[in-house]
Amino acid sequence: MSGRVLVGVKRVIDYAVKIRVKPDNSGVVTDGVKHSMNPFCEIAVEEAVKLKEKKLIKEVVAVSCGPQQAQETIRTALAMGADRGIHVEVTGKDYDTLGPLQVSKILAALAKKEEAQLVILGKQAIDDDCNQTGQMTAALLDWPQGTFASEVALENDKVKVVREIDGGLETIKISTPAVLTADLRLNTPRYATLPNIMKAKKKKIANVKPADLGVELTSRMLGKYRGVTGKRKERATQQSRVEEWTILPNIHRTIL
Amino acid sequence: MLEQLSSHLQWWESSRVLRGRLYPLSSPSVFFSTHRTLHAANDGPKSLSDTPPPRRPFSRVTEEDLTFFRTLLPDRTITDPDLLESSNVDWLKSVKGSSEVLLRPQTTEEVSQILRYCNSHNLAVNPQGGNTGLVGGSVPVYDEIVLSTSLMNNILHFDDVSGILTCQSGCILENLSLYLEERGHIMPLDLGAKGSCQIGGNVATNAGGLRLLRYGSLHGTVLGLEVVLADGRVLDCLSTLRKDNTGYDLKQLFIGSEGTLGVITAVSILCPQKPKSINVVFLGCETFEQLLKTFQLSRRMLGEILSAYEFLDSECLNLLKTHLKLHNPISDCPFYIVIETQGSDPNHDEEKLHNFLEQAMTSSLVVDGTVATEEGKIKALWSMRERITEALRHDGFTYKYDISLPVERIYQLVTDMRQHLGGRAKSVVGYGHVGDGNLHLNITSPAKNPTLLAAIEPFVYEWTAKFQGSISAEHGLGLKKRNYIHYSKSSQAVALMGTIKAMLDPNGILNPYKTLPDNLK
Numbered sequence: 035m036s037g038r039v040l041v042g043v044k045r046v047i048d049y050a051v052k053i054r055v056k057p058d059n060s061g062v063v064t065d066g067v068k069h070s071m072n073p074f075c076e077i078a079v080e081e082a083v084k085l086k087e088k089k090l091i092k093e094v095v096a097v098s099c100g101p102q103q104a105q106e107t108i109r110t111a112l113a114m115g116a117d118r119g120i121h122v123e124v125t126g127k128d129y130d131t132l133g134p135l136q137v138s139k140i141l142a143a144l145a146k147k148e149e150a151q152l153v154i155l156g157k158q159a160i161d162d163d164c165n166q167t168g169q170m171t172a173a174l175l176d177w178p179q180g181t182f183a184s185e186v187a188l189e190n191d192k193v194k195v196v197r198e199i200d201g202g203l204e205t206i207k208i209s210t211p212a213v214l215t216a217d218l219r220l221n222t223p224r225y226a227t228l229p230n231i232m233k234a235k236k237k238k239i240a241n242v243k244p245a246d247l248g249v250e251l252t253s254r255m256l257g258k259y260r261g262v263t264g265k266r267k268e269r270a271t272q273q274s275r276v277e278e279w280t281i282l283p284n285i286h287r288t289i290l
Numbered sequence: 291m292l293e294q295l296s297s298h299l300q301w302w303e304s305s306r307v308l309r310g311r312l313y314p315l316s317s318p319s320v321f322f323s324t325h326r327t328l329h330a331a332n333d334g335p336k337s338l339s340d341t342p343p344p345r346r347p348f349s350r351v352t353e354e355d356l357t358f359f360r361t362l363l364p365d366r367t368i369t370d371p372d373l374l375e376s377s378n379v380d381w382l383k384s385v386k387g388s389s390e391v392l393l394r395p396q397t398t399e400e401v402s403q404i405l406r407y408c409n410s411h412n413l414a415v416n417p418q419g420g421n422t423g424l425v426g427g428s429v430p431v432y433d434e435i436v437l438s439t440s441l442m443n444n445i446l447h448f449d450d451v452s453g454i455l456t457c458q459s460g461c462i463l464e465n466l467s468l469y470l471e472e473r474g475h476i477m478p479l480d481l482g483a484k485g486s487c488q489i490g491g492n493v494a495t496n497a498g499g500l501r502l503l504r505y506g507s508l509h510g511t512v513l514g515l516e517v518v519l520a521d522g523r524v525l526d527c528l529s530t531l532r533k534d535n536t537g538y539d540l541k542q543l544f545i546g547s548e549g550t551l552g553v554i555t556a557v558s559i560l561c562p563q564k565p566k567s568i569n570v571v572f573l574g575c576e577t578f579e580q581l582l583k584t585f586q587l588s589r590r591m592l593g594e595i596l597s598a599y600e601f602l603d604s605e606c607l608n609l610l611k612t613h614l615k616l617h618n619p620i621s622d623c624p625f626y627i628v629i630e631t632q633g634s635d636p637n638h639d640e641e642k643l644h645n646f647l648e649q650a651m652t653s654s655l656v657v658d659g660t661v662a663t664e665e666g667k668i669k670a671l672w673s674m675r676e677r678i679t680e681a682l683r684h685d686g687f688t689y690k691y692d693i694s695l696p697v698e699r700i701y702q703l704v705t706d707m708r709q710h711l712g713g714r715a716k717s718v719v720g721y722g723h724v725g726d727g728n729l730h731l732n733i734t735s736p737a738k739n740p741t742l743l744a745a746i747e748p749f750v751y752e753w754t755a756k757f758q759g760s761i762s763a764e765h766g767l768g769l770k771k772r773n774y775i776h777y778s779k780s781s782q783a784v785a786l787m788g789t790i791k792a793m794l795d796p797n798g799i800l801n802p803y804k805t806l807p808d809n810l811k
Contacts, residue, residue, distance in 0.1 A: 050665035070664040225619040225667075226650055228573075228659035 036045045039082045039091030040150040042141055045100055045107040069149040071107045074156025076223040077216040081186060082154050083115035090188045093117045097144060099137055100127045105239055112234035113226035119239035131253035138170035143247035145175060150211060157182055157215040168215035178208035184219040300562060305566045315445035328554045343808045345432045350412040351391050354541045359393060362403055370393035374417055377436045380429045381422050385769060387430030396751040398516060398524060398555040404437060408521025414799050417549040419491025422483035422691055427548050427768025429630045431803045439490050445469060453512060454530045459490025472627040475561040478505040482676045490554045498764035503725040505562055505595035508545055515541040515558035520795035530558045548766050550799040551794045567639045570668045573659035574623030578701040581625050584655045584724060588629060598630035599725030613684035614677055620658040628675045640654045641791030678721055686716050691731040691750050693759035693794060700729045703753055707731065714742050728763040752776045775807050
């Protein structure tokens with residue numbers, strides 16, 4: 035086995051930030067708003083770095099899809115202990131429609147190219163709460179999946195995963211290569227310490243385009259409407275009240 | 291160069307600490323000779339901080355008095371002992387009064403009528419804000435009437451061009467912060483007690499806090515006050531002007547007067563812009579000297595964006611781990627620093643910060659550290675410093691000392707105290723606003739222990755006086771430290787304070803037994 039682990043990290047609006055909806059209801063305000071690594075992705079990175087520290091795997095590669103700023107998120111992963119990064123450049127309209135289907139196609143292509151033993155992702159992103167990328171990636175690769183992992187143990191070429199499910203905990207044993215998605219209780223992500231932050235500046239981030247991986251990014255979604263449901267709709271029309279919403283708007287999608 | 295710096299710092303710190311406006315600062319030799327007579331003059335009885343003085347001959351509350359209060363403040367005159375409990379005990383649960391009446395006025399006029407009545411009927415009054423004070427100054431000693439400002443919590447006006455906020459004195463600091471943040475500003479002070487403390491109490495105690503390094507003290511940021519005097523007269527100094535040199539600046543008398551010269555009913559304060567970029571750094575150092583050198587480096591390289599420089603020792607971190615289950619963000623070191631930067635451009639600040647950190651690491655001033663730019667992580671790093679007081683409370687009965695010293699002497703007091711106490715104390719920890727020369731020395735024991743107290747005091751005060759420090763940097767004197775004022779102020783100064791007190795409060799009804807020493811008059 036290659037001993038290489040691919041970790042997907044997503045750049046999202048920081049969880050502590052108060053979300054504001056754009057006055058034209060087309061989306062949320064992202065300009066000048068603090069962004070950071072998705073908390074579940076942090077847990078995924080931590081788990082990968084832990085496996086490396088236990089010498090069960092050899093290399094941790096952090097991957098992020100998006101515009102230039104995605105590199106910041108990769109740098110954070112490098113500062114936590116990842117060895118190198120891959121920035122898949124997606125900008126403009128392609129970035130607006132980038133969703134789990136497109137990302138899982140990219141990750142599947144990279145997993146094959148890098149001959150990854152494991153792909154570890156966060157269970158879901160805190161901006162869209164899709165909880166689909168890990169599952170789709172496994173399906174595209176035809177690899178087994180251990181999702182909602184709260185415990186991961188590598189045993190030779192098998193992985194024992196304890197999953198958090200509605201009824202309690204479920205333990206499964208799957209063969210590698212496999213896709214895992216991290217749940218909240220898997221671990222507590224470490225702080226990136228100064229020596230590692232300094233080292234991370236020297237680590238390499240490769241630049242890749244989706245076309246290089248043979249991936250088509252066309253979206254199958256017709257359109258998105260972001261609105262506010264229920265009683266809050268009356269207040270929504272008053273410009274001055276826009277700022278007072280604390281409920282995340284509902285996103286309605288139609289998928290062909 | 292460090293020797294030059296340290297002796298200069300010593301002179302600077304002591305001149306700052308004694309607020310030497312009465313002494314010519316130009317001639318250090320004159321300054322130091324008047325200094326040395328300071329401690330010798332203190333020959334008053336050294337009563338333990340625990341012992342209150344005997345009750346003064348104030349009247350006791352009668353039914354007639356209650357009728358007056360109930361007419362003036364219907365439903366806001368509390369006499370139920372259960373409801374009075376929290377107003378009679380301080381936050382540390384170290385002192386307890388026996389007040390039987392709690393009054394909750396809503397307007398300045400009501401406060402004025404209360405004081406006019408109490409003054410003419412010789413009834414003692416204890417003004418009370420959030421009751422988060424740490425020197426027993428906010429709760430009654432005997433049966434003083436508690437005058438709470440909690441219902442005076444209206445924001446009166448905010449001018450977002452100049453950043454001047456005017457509000458009643460009972461507004462909770464955190465609420466003011468939230469109000470201002472929505473309008474692109476912040477309060478010029480921030481402290482751990484922000485969720486409960488009120489701005490009137492902050493002003494009355496001249497609270498320092500975590501942002502003093504950047505924005506200065508309340509003596510500078512408070513532009514105006516409305517104060518009700520002991521006889522009920524309302525003194526309106528509620529100016530909102532940055533500059534006003536017309537006569538004596540009376541409000542300065544009330545800032546830090548701990549409720550003994552008047553009851554503050556409204557405050558106007560200058561608020562800074564909300565920074566667009568906030569970063570927090572948590573660093574670990576091997577020695578205190580390296581910590582100080584890191585401070586010099588940070589002032590040089592971070593300069594205008596530096597907004598807080600705090601330290602804690604490894605014992606503090608152990609308490610946080612043990613009692614609050616907080617994890618060390620970095621590896622274990624003898625000393626930890628929390629640095630905060632606030633600026634208007636995230637890119638510029640990050641560059642400055644990275645240069646500073648690189649320099650600190652390559653010159654081995656710092657052995658480990660971590661940086662936070664996200665709000666969640668910033669809060670987590672700040673809690674390592676802000677929650678020490680909470681952790682100490684869980685550790686046992688805490689003896690708290692808030693000392694100003696020349697910066698290079700700060701930790702020496704902690705090590706000397708540890709040596710002096712031996713195994714008599716449970717924990718001896720040091721932390722605080724090292725950037726302001728302010729140490730919080732805390733000693734815990736499983737229970738209140740008079741023998742331990744006798745070992746700590748007056749050792750700690752004499753040690754402080756030896757280096758011309760202040761025995762109470764920001765907590766004030768209150769009940770617990772009133773008799774130690776002579777360690778940091780000359781007898782002439784204390785006598786003049788007594789004269790001013792007698793002039794403004796001839797019957798001595800405002801917060802008696804506090805702030806000024808018993809042997810005055």
